[in-house]
Amino acid sequence: MADTATEVTEKKSGNDGFVPQFEDGRVRENHVRPGAPIPPASAIDLDNLDITDPELWLRNEMWGRFERLRNEDPVHYCPESAVGPYWSVTRYEDIMAVDTDHKRFSSASGITLVDLDEDFSLPMFIAMDQPKHDVQRKTVQPIVGPDNLKNFEKLIRERTVKVLDSLPVGEPFDWVDNVSIELTTMMLATLFNFPFEDRRKLTRWSDVATGRDNPDVCPGGEEQWRTELLECLGYFTELWNQRVNANEPGSDLITMLAQGEHTKDMDPMEYLGNIILLIVGGNDTTRNSMTASMYGMNLFPKEFEKLKADHSLIPSAVSEIIRWQTPLAHMRRTALEDVELNGKTIKAGDKVLMWYASGNRDERHFERPNDIWIDRPKVRSHLSFGFGIHRCVGNRLGEMQLKILWEEFFKRFDDIIVTKEPMRTRGCFVKGYTEMEVVLVPKS
Numbered sequence: 001m002a003d004t005a006t007e008v009t010e011k012k013s014g015n016d017g018f019v020p021q022f023e024d025g026r027v028r029e030n031h032v033r034p035g036a037p038i039p040p041a042s043a044i045d046l047d048n049l050d051i052t053d054p055e056l057w058l059r060n061e062m063w064g065r066f067e068r069l070r071n072e073d074p075v076h077y078c079p080e081s082a083v084g085p086y087w088s089v090t091r092y093e094d095i096m097a098v099d100t101d102h103k104r105f106s107s108a109s110g111i112t113l114v115d116l117d118e119d120f121s122l123p124m125f126i127a128m129d130q131p132k133h134d135v136q137r138k139t140v141q142p143i144v145g146p147d148n149l150k151n152f153e154k155l156i157r158e159r160t161v162k163v164l165d166s167l168p169v170g171e172p173f174d175w176v177d178n179v180s181i182e183l184t185t186m187m188l189a190t191l192f193n194f195p196f197e198d199r200r201k202l203t204r205w206s207d208v209a210t211g212r213d214n215p216d217v218c219p220g221g222e223e224q225w226r227t228e229l230l231e232c233l234g235y236f237t238e239l240w241n242q243r244v245n246a247n248e249p250g251s252d253l254i255t256m257l258a259q260g261e262h263t264k265d266m267d268p269m270e271y272l273g274n275i276i277l278l279i280v281g282g283n284d285t286t287r288n289s290m291t292a293s294m295y296g297m298n299l300f301p302k303e304f305e306k307l308k309a310d311h312s313l314i315p316s317a318v319s320e321i322i323r324w325q326t327p328l329a330h331m332r333r334t335a336l337e338d339v340e341l342n343g344k345t346i347k348a349g350d351k352v353l354m355w356y357a358s359g360n361r362d363e364r365h366f367e368r369p370n371d372i373w374i375d376r377p378k379v380r381s382h383l384s385f386g387f388g389i390h391r392c393v394g395n396r397l398g399e400m401q402l403k404i405l406w407e408e409f410f411k412r413f414d415d416i417i418v419t420k421e422p423m424r425t426r427g428c429f430v431k432g433y434t435e436m437e438v439v440l441v442p443k444s
């Protein structure tokens with residue numbers, strides 16, 4: 001799941017900072033130097049655009065470029081990126097066409113732009129096609145079945161209450177670490193029945209899994225990435241061994257995988273791959289939606305007033321914030337045959353990025369797409385969970401965590417003030433925040 005946008009192609013050059021370069025040393029003219037001004041979208045040559053440029057994502061400057069792509073070149077070919085050529089699909093309808101066409105668009109070569117390493121390939125069912133995908137997905141799906149969700153609700157509420165009650169009131173603190181990470185990590189620990197005191201290891205492995213090429217996460221590059229993931233495998237192997245022969249069928253993900261007919265013979269790398277999938281799937285996405293909830297309501301105060309006045313709008317607001325945030329900005333597919341899409345011919349073997357972040361802002365599908373509008377019509381029609389056979393397994397669980405957070409928030413606080421622009425993640429796969437300072441206003 002390494003994130004391509006942060007390919008290690010930025011090398012030190014004299015005193016003038018980092019220069020984005022290709023592996024062979026050529027300067028990447030179409031990437032912005034860290035900290036340098038970003039040319040306006042209207043000034044760029046679309047033929048030369050590489051929308052995966054990490055600086056665009058770090059500084060939230062990709063929107064104008066996506067708008068131009070949707071209007072002028074909705075199925076766009078980027079001939080040269082750090083990992084070769086790729087297509088960008090940016091309109092809602094076209095994304096839907098690719099996502100639901102799993103016969104011609106395969107996930108088996110990977111779901112991010114980086115190809116899987118042959119000797120460290122981490123097979124996981126999100127990066128598989130039918131029939132293997134389906135049987136592995138079915139093995140873990142009961143974890144979010146209706147009965148389990150009902151049981152989780154009480155636990156999630158108790159934990160949310162505990163976390164919210166522990167927060168400082170009237171003084172600044174980091175919402176990401178104290179709330180978003182804490183709550184999602186606790187949830188993950190429950191899904192895996194993971195030793196609770198070690199739960200922050202899950203947070204770290206989640207960051208590492210998508211951060212191979214991100215110097216903020218893995219300054220030691222690929223070597224550090226492999227080492228830490230192998231530590232993850234070691235830890236989870238012990239848990240597998242403890243549970244594989246348990247007499248009672250367990251209701252946690254590790255027992256389900258260890259005892260499942262279609263997963264019990266997985267080799268270690270496949271086990272690690274699926275563990276990583278479940279960690280990242282349940283962690284980054286919900287975490288960043290929790291931060292986006294508070295940030296978004298600060299950016300759209302009239303919507304916040306609406307929500308404060310009518311709590312029955314919470315479920316709809318949750319969906320709208322997940323659309324607006326789009327915590328996973330894209331998924332990749334690989335064409336299995338030549339396909340015509342919106343006037344372009346995608347050749348067999350080409351990589352195709354479905355930009356959910358752009359489809360969710362497509363003015364052809366959504367009115368006022370850049371605004372949060374908590375009671376917008378057809379609010380659940382967003383692309384943030386994908387569509388088709390890989391549609392998010394945990395979507396109801398993620399929504400439930402966010403709903404409970406708002407319900408318990410309103411019992412305690414009148415307001416939350418975001419005091420500084422949040423710090424964002426670097427990269428174009430996980431779209432989120434690393435830090436957000438806030439001040440809570442208690443209920444009067």
Ligand code: HEM
Binds near residue numbers: 386390
């Ligand atoms: C706001 C929260 C969440 C968002 C935005 C989100 C987003 C996504 C997306 C975009 C996909 C890929 C869809 C596709 O390729 O068509 C996906 C798949 C997946 N998600 Fe989530 N997710 C969230 C929460 C969760 C949670 C809480 C879990 C925990 C169990 C989870 C587990 C998974 C799994 C296992 C897959 C792979 C499904 C498959 O390949 O069949 N997700 N998610």
